[in-house]
Amino acid sequence: MALWLSDDVIDAPRTTRAAVEAVWRIEAARLVAGLARITGDVGTAEELAQDALVAALEQWPTRGVPPNPAGWLMTTAKNRGVDLARRRHTLHRKLGAVYRDIEVRQDTADTDRDDTIDDHIGDDVLRLIFTACHPALSMESRVALTLRCVGGLASDEIARAFLVPEATAAQRIVRAKKTLRDKEIAFELPTPDQARERLATVLEVLYLIFNEGYAATSGPAWTRPELCEEALRLARVLANLVPDVAEVHGFVALVELQASRIAARTGPDGEPVLLADQDRGRWDRLLIRRGMDALQRAERLAGNGSPVGPYLLQAGIAGCHARAVRARDTDWVTIAGLYGVLRELWPNPVVELNRAVAVGMAQGPDAGLAVLDAVAGDPVLRGYAHLPAVRAELLTRAGRGVEAREQWCKAAELTRNEGERWVFSRRAGQVS
Amino acid sequence: MRYFSLLTATNTPDGPPPGALMAAIAALGEDANSAGVLLDTAGLAPSAKGARIELSGGTIGVIDGPFTEAKELISYAIYQVASKEEAVEWATRFMDLHLRHWPGWEGNTVVLKVFGPEDFGQQN
Numbered sequence: 001m002a003l004w005l006s007d008d009v010i011d012a013p014r015t016t017r018a019a020v021e022a023v024w025r026i027e028a029a030r031l032v033a034g035l036a037r038i039t040g041d042v043g044t045a046e047e048l049a050q051d052a053l054v055a056a057l058e059q060w061p062t063r064g065v066p067p068n069p070a071g072w073l074m075t076t077a078k079n080r081g082v083d084l085a086r087r088r089h090t091l092h093r094k095l096g097a098v099y100r101d102i103e104v105r106q107d108t109a110d111t112d113r114d115d116t117i118d119d120h121i122g123d124d125v126l127r128l129i130f131t132a133c134h135p136a137l138s139m140e141s142r143v144a145l146t147l148r149c150v151g152g153l154a155s156d157e158i159a160r161a162f163l164v165p166e167a168t169a170a171q172r173i174v175r176a177k178k179t180l181r182d183k184e185i186a187f188e189l190p191t192p193d194q195a196r197e198r199l200a201t202v203l204e205v206l207y208l209i210f211n212e213g214y215a216a217t218s219g220p221a222w223t224r225p226e227l228c229e230e231a232l233r234l235a236r237v238l239a240n241l242v243p244d245v246a247e248v249h250g251f252v253a254l255v256e257l258q259a260s261r262i263a264a265r266t267g268p269d270g271e272p273v274l275l276a277d278q279d280r281g282r283w284d285r286l287l288i289r290r291g292m293d294a295l296q297r298a299e300r301l302a303g304n305g306s307p308v309g310p311y312l313l314q315a316g317i318a319g320c321h322a323r324a325v326r327a328r329d330t331d332w333v334t335i336a337g338l339y340g341v342l343r344e345l346w347p348n349p350v351v352e353l354n355r356a357v358a359v360g361m362a363q364g365p366d367a368g369l370a371v372l373d374a375v376a377g378d379p380v381l382r383g384y385a386h387l388p389a390v391r392a393e394l395l396t397r398a399g400r401g402v403e404a405r406e407q408w409c410k411a412a413e414l415t416r417n418e419g420e421r422w423v424f425s426r427r428a429g430q431v432s
Numbered sequence: 433m434r435y436f437s438l439l440t441a442t443n444t445p446d447g448p449p450p451g452a453l454m455a456a457i458a459a460l461g462e463d464a465n466s467a468g469v470l471l472d473t474a475g476l477a478p479s480a481k482g483a484r485i486e487l488s489g490g491t492i493g494v495i496d497g498p499f500t501e502a503k504e505l506i507s508y509a510i511y512q513v514a515s516k517e518e519a520v521e522w523a524t525r526f527m528d529l530h531l532r533h534w535p536g537w538e539g540n541t542v543v544l545k546v547f548g549p550e551d552f553g554q555q556n
Binding site for chain 2 (some may be wrong): 122233
């Protein structure tokens with residue numbers, strides 16, 4: 001029975017390609033997750049889901065969006081699965097069960113959402129996230145597979161976001177799916193003793209996506225807001241699925257607060273504006289409020305024993321900035337203290353670099369330079385543009401102009417980001 | 433990108449909204465929230481509790497509610513989505529709940545784009 005043919009649901013003006021894609025974006029994660037639970041394989045699930053999208057793009061524009069688009073997509077994908085299994089003459093036991101399921105459903109013409117999906121759907125999406133971010137996959141594959149399966153992005157959108165050819169993005173997904181099959185990665189949640197480590201891997205993938213949008217490491221674009229928004233959205237999805245982990249809410253807080261500054265990070269000619277010089281009136285107050293709410297939730301969970309992690313600490317630092325109405329109101333003493341805790345938890349020369357800035361603001365440039373000198377020799381920072389940039393900032397404030405200019409020039413030379421180069425070069429010209 | 437949607441009732445049957453509608457609205461809100469797209473939403477009290485500030489003929493006047501128009505603004509939502517169509521889809525799902533659970537109710541939702549960085553050609 002063709003449910004979408006009933007008169008009252010036809011809505012021709014809405015049924016453009018973009019309208020179909022909008023429904024797809026809303027349903028993609030649940031669809032792929034539900035199919036993966038049935039097939040046991042994310043790759044097959046993703047392919048069946050894509051088949052359903054193609055069918056929707058063919059049929060909805062002329063027949064209208066069905067009353068239950070999620071159920072339609074699921075049924076269509078399952079049918080494709082059955083066809084596939086028949087063609088292969090290896091009627092998979094699970095797909096056989098699906099086929100019987102579909103026959104029953106077609107008899108009863110059930111228009112309600114498929115309850116066999118709903119019962120499991122939260123866990124299924126979480127399984128999907130863990131599988132897409134599985135440590136067996138390369139980082140590039142994790143990012144691509146997450147955006148594709150959980151975010152519902154097409155290969156060309158992923159390619160655009162990461163400034164790679166579409167074939168490259170598609171290849172990353174193909175490779176990811178193959179690895180999952182070859183290594184027989186099960187579609188399941190991590191065991192409790194692995195959960196923390198695996199969650200950290202998921203957050204790492206989401207943060208990489210966010211940062212790719214927030215501070216493009218190469219090329220002309222300073223920010224790609226769509227990518228930040230997608231990372232934010234996925235972070236919120238995750239926080240809803242694991243509501244009791246402080247570090248996950250800390251992560252959400254961090255990205256909401258960082259995203260709140262996107263509009264202020266770019267000047268009228270597209271040039272980057274650093275934190276201290278930003279027009280704080282352009283900060284996004286809605287995202288700040290959401291970020292502060294998430295931070296509070298994370299701190300409450302931490303107070304109840306959920307372990308504190310590096311994202312929560314960084315969110316605390318971002319919260320200090322968000323609370324400062326003017327740059328000079330910034331509570332640098334608290335920020336320097338939070339960096340002190342962060343370095344204990346997560347010894348990392350880049351954290352030390354940031355701590356040097358904070359200590360320089362809290363206790364004066366000489367104290368900051370002392371922190372910097374202690375870490376400057378670390379091989380990780382070799383060739384890192386922010387090392388000379390931080391030194392240049394501290395030297396500028398210490399009134400050591402000649403040395404400062406030299407360091408600004410060095411920073412401008414090292415950075416791969418054109419916007420940063422512009423800022424560093426301008427600072428070099430400004431020191432007296 | 434961000435869209436602001438504003439729900440207006442043009443014909444409200446007598447009596448309070450059905451419980452089934454309220455439950456369905458809560459479920460849809462939860463759905464949009466777990467999808468990470470619902471940034472903010474709230475219901476709006478009747479205009480009797482509000483006021484209107486008007487500038488006309490060179491003077492500013494404050495008029496307390498209720499306003500005589502039959503239309504009442506009911507609620508607003510702010511979505512973060514990838515396209516206008518996606519915002520329209522969420523808003524349509526919201527309207528569909530009224531269609532299914534409150535016979536006789538009529539109204540409209542206006543979906544407006546909130547200006548964002550993408551509207552000023554700053555990136556790329």
